[in-house]
Amino acid sequence: xxxxxxRFDLELLNTLAAVADAGSLSAAAARLYRSQSAVxxxxxxxxxxxxxxxxxxxxxxxxxxxxxxxxxxxxRRLLDLNDRAYRDMQGLSLxxxxxxxxxxxxxxxxxxxxxxxxxxxxxSLRLHVSIRKSALIERDAGSxxxxxxxxxxxxxxxxxxxxxxxxAVGFSSVVFRREPLVWIAAPSFARPTGQSLxxxxxxxxCSLQRYMLARLDQAGVDxxxxxxxxxxxxxxxxxxxxxxxxCLNASAAPPDVVPVNxxxxxxxxxxxxxxxxxxxxxxxxxxxxxxxxxxxxx
Numbered sequence: 355x356x357x358x359x360x361r362f363d364l365e366l367l368n369t370l371a372a373v374a375d376a377g378s379l380s381a382a383a384a385r386l387y388r389s390q391s392a393v394x395x396x397x398x399x400x401x402x403x404x405x406x407x408x409x410x411x412x413x414x415x416x417x418x419x420x421x422x423x424x425x426x427x428x429x430r431r432l433l434d435l436n437d438r439a440y441r442d443m444q445g446l447s448l449x450x451x452x453x454x455x456x457x458x459x460x461x462x463x464x465x466x467x468x469x470x471x472x473x474x475x476x477x478s479l480r481l482h483v484s485i486r487k488s489a490l491i492e493r494d495a496g497s498x499x500x501x502x503x504x505x506x507x508x509x510x511x512x513x514x515x516x517x518x519x520x521x522a523v524g525f526s527s528v529v530f531r532r533e534p535l536v537w538i539a540a541p542s543f544a545r546p547t548g549q550s551l552x553x554x555x556x557x558x559x560c561s562l563q564r565y566m567l568a569r570l571d572q573a574g575v576d577x578x579x580x581x582x583x584x585x586x587x588x589x590x591x592x593x594x595x596x597x598x599x600x601c602l603n604a605s606a607a608p609p610d611v612v613p614v615n616x617x618x619x620x621x622x623x624x625x626x627x628x629x630x631x632x633x634x635x636x637x638x639x640x641x642x643x644x645x646x647x648x649x650x651x652x
Contacts, residue, residue: 378415505631535623552580552598
């Protein structure tokens with residue numbers, strides 16, 4: 355029997371990480387620019403190499419087995435080490451201060467872990483992170499008055515809203531993630547018959563909340579604000595507690611809520627896109643490399 359240690363294929367480990375992060379083979383395929391069958395084949399090869407099942411497939415996607423979770427920890431370290439080695443050979447070493455402005459709709463449950471990985475890969479890089487509204491990120495970047503180097507903003511992909519950003523100048527942006535807006539509530543929530551729809555919302559200074567209310571008005575849905583939260587974290591808590599219905603991008607939805615579109619006859623919502631906004635006055639090499647890394651980690 356051959357006792358030699360086999361070497362893992364980094365491409366297969368990258369696919370493992372993509373499926374784990376995306377939650378399904380189809381979503382991972384879109385991120386990796388591969389077909390779903392190709393991603394499935396790569397996972398099959400990796401499972402065959404390990405001799406263990408790494409994912410449990412179901413109607414809601416793919417979840418890691420205990421063996422898959424263990425391998426994922428190794429995979430992330432190996433992939434990070436590979437990236438460091440490549441950057442070293444290319445003479446890329448990030449150091450200094452970088453100011454990030456981030457919308458709190460972007461992966462609120464794990465943005466801290468993403469930023470920690472960024473810091474781990476670049477120990478000489480000092481990050482200064484602030485949470486801001488997307489409209490302010492793009493406005494300040496476009497006017498050149500922003501006190502940040504790199505912004506992460508979200509836009510609702512409704513053609514009627516495009517005019518708001520049509521004249522934006524002074525910065526460049528790269529779209530790196532797209533996901534749906536979904537109406538959600540706690541599984542126990544039931545709309546009272548013949549009564550107004552209780553909404554969980556953010557203040558009207560939030561453009562997504564204004565858009566949500568406008569769509570409800572257009573659809574003739576009778577509603578009232580049952581709970582007003584100050585931020586996305588408070589909105590998530592109120593939804594999980596069953597205080598009402600709201601609309602969030604998919605990656606910001608708490609894990610213990612369910613879609614309610616059909617049950618409450620709510621209007622269909624468009625997708626949102628996340629973009630990395632780089633001010634022209636920023637250090638181009640530094641900002642571009644961090645933008646690339648943030649996109650890869652997403």
